[in-house]
Amino acid sequence: MSLTVKVIEPSGILDGIRGNILRREVGDILESGADILLIDLKDVKFIDSSGLGALVSAMQMVRKANSKLFVCSVSDQVRMLFELTKMDRIFQTFIDQEDFERQILAIQ
Incomplete structure (x- = not known):
C-alpha cells in the first residue's frame, strides 16, 4: 500500500493572514486525498496566536x-x-x- 505524503512549507511569520492561507492549503491537499501531511516550519521565524490557531x-x-x-524543522521560538x-x-x-522520513515513512 502506497501512502500519499504532501509537504507544506510556510515561511516568515505565521499570523492570521498566513494562517488562513495555510488552512486553505491544507483543505486543498486533503481534498486531493493525502494520507499524511507534513508541515515543514524551517522558514517560519515566528508564530503568533492566530498562526497557532491555524x-x-x-x-x-x-x-x-x-x-x-x-x-518538522521547528525553531527555538516555535518550540x-x-x-x-x-x-x-x-x-x-x-x-x-x-x-x-526515517522515523515515519520507514515504518509505514
Whole structure:
C-alpha cells in the first residue's frame, strides 16, 4: 500500500493572514486525498496566536479526513510556544524532513 505524503512549507511569520492561507492549503491537499501531511516550519521565524490557531485548525481538519499531520524543522521560538501552550503534546515534531522520513515513512 502506497501512502500519499504532501509537504507544506510556510515561511516568515505565521499570523492570521498566513494562517488562513495555510488552512486553505491544507483543505486543498486533503481534498486531493493525502494520507499524511507534513508541515515543514524551517522558514517560519515566528508564530503568533492566530498562526497557532491555524495549526490547531489544520490538525482538526486532518483528523476529520482520517489522515495524519506531522510538523518538522521547528525553531527555538516555535518550540517554546508549543511547550508553553502544551501543543507539543498534540503535534508530533521531527528535526527535519529526513528525520520524518526515517522515523515515519520507514515504518509505514
